[in-house]
Amino acid sequence: MCQSIYGTTWPFEGLSNACMLSGDMEKRQQMKDDLQRCIDAHKDELHSLSRDIWSNPELAGNEKHAHDRLVRFFSQDQTWTVQSHYKLPTAFKASWGPVSGGVGDPVLNVGFLCEYDALPGIGHACGHNLIAEVGAAAAVGLKAALENQTELPVPVKITVLGTPAEEELGGKIELINAGAFADIDLVFMAHPAQQDASFHPCIIIEEMLVKYYGKASHAAAYPWEGVNALDAAVLAYSNISVLRQQLKPDWRIHGIIKHGGEKPNIIPAYTELEFYLRTPLLKDLCDLKAKAEACFRAAAGATGCQVEITSPTPTYYNILPNATLASLYESNGKALGIHFPEQPTSFCGKRSTDFGNVSFIVPGIHPFFYICTDALNHTEEYTEAAGAEKAQLYTLRTAKALSMTAVDVVCCPDLLKKVRDDFRLFGIHSQFYTTNL
């Protein structure tokens, strides 16, 4: 069967055969039932976990409360080995297994990711508290499904990584660079949105910090002695607005003036702007960067200011799709009643995530899920929805579908091979990944 993921047709023929032939369907169904029962049995605890994170919103890199809460959640079951402050101050790692498989067989390490950072001023407006809940629930469910298995094709272990700082700083990229993903074979997470999608393209993002240096002077008495850094900032902002009408429809550039001066009667000697640049392809990002830089430098030239342009955080990459994982996730989701619309409706915006970088080095999926609201991410209404009781059914259903997808892959070597083939197909990986922009 072929399936369309927002205009892309994936070659899914043969997938269901692969599942039927090499897996023990009955055993797999049993495992899927076990994990669902386990997640249902822990539902209050899981809700209280995400509600606690939601009630204590913390910005990227400062997620101390969320870190400690998640570490406590896993530590209370002593079969998990938990490392707090794992490679980053607010990251953690919880591992379980390996279980089953022959002696000396390579271990299949299944990873689940928990995000938990919030946004300035509006709390959990992107629902990362629910991402943490999904990751924890899916991992706990998979453990329950694997616990009594003695005849898996390969030994399996589970790794939960707490990955801080998605909204800023790129926590996953720092974890990649520190080797945290080196022994992980598959990676799963899911993100709240306006509807369910097994795959939705996320685009590349790069941040540009622009600083203008001018010269202060009394703005009424001796304005001619000043060099106005606010004028440079305003011109830069206008230049970018003019540039925008000439950009491709799927490119984005948007920014703020972070520092605009001190007092109306002092010609501003220093201003600072922060811009986000986004494109679907790396090569387009190079073009967009060049155009944006020209705008920033022109503003400096016109006002006589000095300009300094930097990219303070690492580039987030687009997400590489994995057709096999997406298809399995959809069939498991449909069995749980998840509806996957053919086309995105309200959910068609461009966004970015540091999971993109993970998708270049480990096969994985990052589905989006509905949480019983039409509100849009990064709004106060979405914050409210992410903490609401009614989001729970959708959140736990998503965790079950992810965990069931992991069961399919760990039980069926043919599927694992297909997942890896898909990864190789899209993953021009290390060489592409290290492309110097």
Ligand SMILES: NCCCC[C@H](NC(=O)CCN)C(=O)O
């Ligand atoms: N360095 C800025 C990264 C911004 C990432 C952010 N991500 C999302 O909104 C989706 C996941 N939270 C963005 O796209 O603006």
